[in-house]
Amino acid sequence: MHRARGMNALTFSRRRFLGVGAGTMAAMAATQADSVFRGYGAHAGVHDPCTDGRVVRTVCELCFWKCGIQAHVLNNHVTKIQGSPLHPLSLGRLCPRGTGGGGLAHDPDRLVRPLVRVGPRGSERFEAVSWEVALGTIAEKLEVIRRRHGPEAVAMFNHGAGASWFKHLFRAWGTNNIAAPSFAQCRGPRDVAFDLTFGAEPGSPETLDIAASDCLVLIGSHLGENMHNTQVQEFADFVAKGGDLIVVDPRFSVAASKARTWLPIRPGTDTALLLAWIHVLITEGRYQREYIERYAQGFDELARHVAPFTPEWAAAETSLDPELIRSTARRMGAAAPAALVHPGRHATWYGADDTQRSRAIAILDALLGAWGHRGGIFVPAGMRLAPYPTPPYPSARPAADRRPDEAPFALEPIAQGLRRATLDSDPYPVKAWFVYGTNLIQSLPQKAETIRAIQSLDLLVAVDVIPAEIVGYADVVLPEASYLERYDDLIGLSWRRGAVALRQPALPPLGDSKPGWWIAKKLGERLGLGAYFPWRDIDDYLEERCRRSNLDLATLKRDGVIVGPERASTVEEGLALSFHTPSAKIELSSERLRERGFDALPVYRRPADPPAGFFRLLYGRAPAQTFGRTANNRQLGELTHGDRLWLNASAAARLGVRNGDRVRMVNQDGARSEPVAVKVTERIRADCVFLPHGWGHTARGLRYARGKGVDDGDMITRVDVDPVMGGTGMRGNFVSIQREG
Numbered sequence: 001m002h003r004a005r006g007m008n009a010l011t012f013s014r015r016r017f018l019g020v021g022a023g024t025m026a027a028m029a030a031t032q033a034d035s036v037f038r039g040y041g042a043h044a045g046v047h048d049p050c051t052d053g054r055v056v057r058t059v060c061e062l063c064f065w066k067c068g069i070q071a072h073v074l075n076n077h078v079t080k081i082q083g084s085p086l087h088p089l090s091l092g093r094l095c096p097r098g099t100g101g102g103g104l105a106h107d108p109d110r111l112v113r114p115l116v117r118v119g120p121r122g123s124e125r126f127e128a129v130s131w132e133v134a135l136g137t138i139a140e141k142l143e144v145i146r147r148r149h150g151p152e153a154v155a156m157f158n159h160g161a162g163a164s165w166f167k168h169l170f171r172a173w174g175t176n177n178i179a180a181p182s183f184a185q186c187r188g189p190r191d192v193a194f195d196l197t198f199g200a201e202p203g204s205p206e207t208l209d210i211a212a213s214d215c216l217v218l219i220g221s222h223l224g225e226n227m228h229n230t231q232v233q234e235f236a237d238f239v240a241k242g243g244d245l246i247v248v249d250p251r252f253s254v255a256a257s258k259a260r261t262w263l264p265i266r267p268g269t270d271t272a273l274l275l276a277w278i279h280v281l282i283t284e285g286r287y288q289r290e291y292i293e294r295y296a297q298g299f300d301e302l303a304r305h306v307a308p309f310t311p312e313w314a315a316a317e318t319s320l321d322p323e324l325i326r327s328t329a330r331r332m333g334a335a336a337p338a339a340l341v342h343p344g345r346h347a348t349w350y351g352a353d354d355t356q357r358s359r360a361i362a363i364l365d366a367l368l369g370a371w372g373h374r375g376g377i378f379v380p381a382g383m384r385l386a387p388y389p390t391p392p393y394p395s396a397r398p399a400a401d402r403r404p405d406e407a408p409f410a411l412e413p414i415a416q417g418l419r420r421a422t423l424d425s426d427p428y429p430v431k432a433w434f435v436y437g438t439n440l441i442q443s444l445p446q447k448a449e450t451i452r453a454i455q456s457l458d459l460l461v462a463v464d465v466i467p468a469e470i471v472g473y474a475d476v477v478l479p480e481a482s483y484l485e486r487y488d489d490l491i492g493l494s495w496r497r498g499a500v501a502l503r504q505p506a507l508p509p510l511g512d513s514k515p516g517w518w519i520a521k522k523l524g525e526r527l528g529l530g531a532y533f534p535w536r537d538i539d540d541y542l543e544e545r546c547r548r549s550n551l552d553l554a555t556l557k558r559d560g561v562i563v564g565p566e567r568a569s570t571v572e573e574g575l576a577l578s579f580h581t582p583s584a585k586i587e588l589s590s591e592r593l594r595e596r597g598f599d600a601l602p603v604y605r606r607p608a609d610p611p612a613g614f615f616r617l618l619y620g621r622a623p624a625q626t627f628g629r630t631a632n633n634r635q636l637g638e639l640t641h642g643d644r645l646w647l648n649a650s651a652a653a654r655l656g657v658r659n660g661d662r663v664r665m666v667n668q669d670g671a672r673s674e675p676v677a678v679k680v681t682e683r684i685r686a687d688c689v690f691l692p693h694g695w696g697h698t699a700r701g702l703r704y705a706r707g708k709g710v711d712d713g714d715m716i717t718r719v720d721v722d723p724v725m726g727g728t729g730m731r732g733n734f735v736s737i738q739r740e741g
Contacts, residue, residue, distance in 0.1 A: 014033025019404065036564070053072055053074030054290065055073070056505075058192070058503050060483070061161065061482075062097040062100070062102075063158060064161075064204065065228055067503065068084060068086060069084055069098060073298075078103075078106065082094060084561070086559050087561045088387075088499050088519040089493065091230070093229065095228075095229045095232065095623070099625055101483070102635065104482055104633055107632060107633065107634070108464075109465060109703055110510055113129075114130065114476070115129065115420055115672075116137060117474065121455055121475075122454075122473050123714025141459045144458075145431050151396065152175045152400065152429055153429050153431040154170060154175045154432045155178075155422070155432070157180070159443075160437040162483070165519070165521075166434065168238065168520065169529065171396075172394070174286065174394045177400055177413060179399075179401060180412065180443060181415040181440070182567070183411070183413075184412075185444065185730075186345065187346070188412070188726070189722055189725060190344055190738070192409050192411060192620050197366065197587055197588070197590070198371055198579055199587075200580060205231070206231070207226065208378075209234075209340070209377070210238050211237040213335075213338050213376065214244060214339060215243065215331055215336075216238055216248045217247075217328075217339075218259075220344060220346075221345065224619060225254050225623050226345065226623075227624075246263065247262050249263075250618065252268050264320050266318050267607070269314075269604075270357055272604045273314055274357065275602065275604055276309050276325050277325065278364055281332070281333050282306060286329070286330060286336075287441060288337055292366070292396070292588075296587075298590075299588055309604075311325035325382045336367075336369050338375025339368045340377065344358070344361070351719065351727065352720050352722065352729065353707075354602060355409070357593055357602065359602045363588055365377065366588060370575045371712075372571050373571055374570045378590065379575055379577075380494035381494065381569060382564075383492060387545070388548075399413040399418070401421065401486055403426065407721075407724065407725050408596050409724050411725070415444060416444055423452065431457060431459070432459040433457055433460045439505065441473070443627065447670075449709075465481075465482050465513075466477070466626070467701030468702065469699045471701070479653060481515045486505055486509065486517075488517070489545075490545060498564035499561050499564060502560055517538050520719070521533040521535075552729045589601055607732070610687060610734045611734060614668065614736050616688040616734055617716075617735050621692065624640040626694070627693060628695070631705035643708050644679040644739065645665070645676045647679065648692035650686050651686045655739070656739065660678065663675065665710070665717045668735075670720065671717050673710045673735075676691070697712065715735055
């Protein structure tokens, strides 16, 4: 029934989806459809008898995983999206979000005309203008900023593969202030920790051999809710074969329901558990001795360091049974090297020790011999992609995101650091933000600081597909064609076999929206940077880049992907291990950390307990949603009830709260949430609550998402920053529960 309603909704004329201020564009959109499809209709090469339409192989953008998809198109409407069987990440299957991509392309709230602000910032009052006026306004204001403050006064925030055109533009402009919130607000601690330990990051996607593992440990990794397609497929295979699954989580997640052992740990004590596991492996000789002797340094120091951290010691911290701690460590050791502790994805939890917690995970994986072994972490292969020849970028000042000696191991610019520089002009002024595909109002913690920084800017430009909250604060809004309506740059994939994928249009752009490559090129030409965009159009660009990379563009258009030759990715396949660390070995003890005044080995720091009457606020993902990016998608909205607050049944009884009641959260600083429905459950500890992230939208243009659920960011007023890499620990906030009425 849901599918039938969704399909019927998609049979309306595309003119119904042109939105406010775009009525005059309807005839133009229909004309564009004919002219655009003359250029690429023939290459689809596939016919779907079930929909009587074309099938275009392209790449999904409903999350960052970059799965290959097959978009079924009938009369300029996406009728079905499936995983491409040719693509190494999707393998013919998709997560719920990927199948709902048509809900984005056909969203009636789409941005379809360039807009210029006519009211105060945040008022969401705009005037529709031509592209000439919009780009001219931006270029004029950027030139003024450059004359007064230099090119580095521009910062770019981005998320998604389509950002590559704009990163190229602003590097050519002369700024290094280019940041993705996904680093300091998500994956940064684990990337830095694995780089310090193994000399390489876990990858994105993470190069985990889950299906072949005999023992898998998930620590706050919600596979089955966090729908990373390839991993979920392999996780299903792992569970089906009877693999030994150990899940550490204060909440009985979907993954925990599949586990042999669920460890409902006290929030914030994960490092204590990890140290105890390392203690058991070493003291009982259950680690991979030959592997460590050959490939690692610092073992003796590690052994001395963990000697006091017995399971009994950890039990007092974690509230877990010491014998269960001991037995789970033994099971990992028995399965090694086909044993894997998942590195996680979102690792910015408590701030002060986030990198050290991830270091403990990396060390545990090293003791298990996971790196480079079948059933552990494989070493990926890639394919050579030659750049399109353009002039070298000009030299630019270092990014303004950090002060001297701050976050010395950050691998990328820190988004909230650029926000701070915007407010205090230290080390130099930041006067303009260019925001691509990331809703900074929700993606950065401490929302009030973000809005204060925005109000101090001389220029804010937003490039987006839908009118998210950040769009309402922009001076100029540039509507981008959706991922189903545009070409992007070639996408290189590092996996068991390297691959190159092509995102290509299945539909004409809606209204007067434009692909990112066109926007960046036209703006670059207005800024005097035409030499950096020498291609005539996207076909010219792709043909030349494919020629230089020895790739056949016609094959890419037909199949959506070209997969490279098989290469050894594990020791069992003949891979010779090497590590790009200073010692050329796995660094169990990190001299690099020690030299900068940090602990060379992970140290446990006890977290603060909730005040009396408060719960620790935890947050996470819903399987049919990607952050807040998909909350307005009508197709996906039918699949989720992600706006409910999880509350333990005993705590609910104490408070007199029943399932479905509406409550407000009030945090330790007095911040109050909007009302939210309660999910009363035994599936969470009594000292914490859980809220899915990405809800609570307030933007008036998001007519479907607005007013649904609450934004967890409203409750995150305290942030503890990781001193190693600058990540924002956001789980140090506590809330009380107040019944409505």
